[in-house]
Amino acid sequence: GNSVTQMEGPVTLSEEAFLTINCTYTATGYPSLFWYVQYPGEGLQLLLKATKADDKGSNKGFEATYRKETTSFHLEKGSVQVSDSAVYFCALSEGNYGQNFVFGPGTRLSVLP
Amino acid sequence: GAVVSQHPSRVICKSGTSVKIECRSLDFQATTMFWYRQFPKKSLMLMATSNEGSKATYEQGVEKDKFLINHASLTLSTLTVTSAHPEDSSFYICSATQGALGQPQHFGDGTRLSIL
Numbered sequence: 001g002n003s004v005t006q007m008e009g010p011v012t013l014s015e016e017a018f019l020t021i022n023c024t025y026t027a028t029g030y031p032s033l034f035w036y037v038q039y040p041g042e043g044l045q046l047l048l049k050a051t052k053a054d055d056k057g058s059n060k061g062f063e064a065t066y067r068k069e070t071t072s073f074h075l076e077k078g079s080v081q082v083s084d085s086a087v088y089f090c091a092l093s094e095g096n097y098g099q100n101f102v103f104g105p106g107t108r109l110s111v112l113p
Numbered sequence: 114g115a116v117v118s119q120h121p122s123r124v125i126c127k128s129g130t131s132v133k134i135e136c137r138s139l140d141f142q143a144t145t146m147f148w149y150r151q152f153p154k155k156s157l158m159l160m161a162t163s164n165e166g167s168k169a170t171y172e173q174g175v176e177k178d179k180f181l182i183n184h185a186s187l188t189l190s191t192l193t194v195t196s197a198h199p200e201d202s203s204f205y206i207c208s209a210t211q212g213a214l215g216q217p218q219h220f221g222d223g224t225r226l227s228i229l
Contacts, residue, residue, distance in 0.1 A: 032215040032216075032217075034217050036220070041225075042223065043117075043206050043221050043223040044157075044206065044208075044220040045220065046218075046219065049217055089156065089157070091218075093215070093216075101147070101159075101210075103156055103157050104156070105156045106155075106156045108154070
């Protein structure tokens with residue numbers, strides 16, 4: 001079946017550091033890929049998405065490129081802020097009705113001032 | 114756009130009480146809604162998938178008589194935790210999707226349920 005693997009956290013960075021959170025996936029077909037962010041005590045917010053190979057999703061300074069050859073969708077940000085501290089979930093979706101939606105385990109990011 | 118409202122955000126009640134949580138898509142029609150449970154510092158655990166007008170599909174290990182799901186319209190799904198006990202205390206999150214290929218799930222803000 002489909003699966004999503006993320007790097008183990010927690011990740012602790014200083015403000016303005018470069019961020020990479022690795023995400024790789026296994027899928028039978030051609031999934032759409034997503035990054036979600038969860039701030040403490042809140043639900044998940046869609047951060048960015050990509051629906052086909054070589055697409056780059058971007059939002060709020062975060063970027064991720066859909067790499068079919070390496071089955072990866074790594075999240076990057078050039079300069080993190082304290083307000084980026086949250087849990088980040090990589091996810092994939094196949095099918096027309098979203099039933100085959102698979103989340104990674106999440107990576108907790110802490111950014112120190 | 115694509116806003117999902119979940120209510121209430123927090124519930125504290127006595128053991129044996131039934132609790133209803135609502136999930137509404139405010140500006141789109143949700144063909145499919147999902148209910149998740151999240152334990153502290155853990156990922157989301159899918160409980161069930163519901164399609165408007167049909168019975169929910171429950172994941173293995175989730176008691177359908179304990180967690181009643183109703184998806185009465187394209188904008189509303191409810192989760193009722195029946196005869197809740199302390200072990201049901203958790204963070205419950207709903208999501209909704211428009212159902213087109215490649216569409217994301219849009220999440221509510223979650224409900225913190227505490228059973229005393």
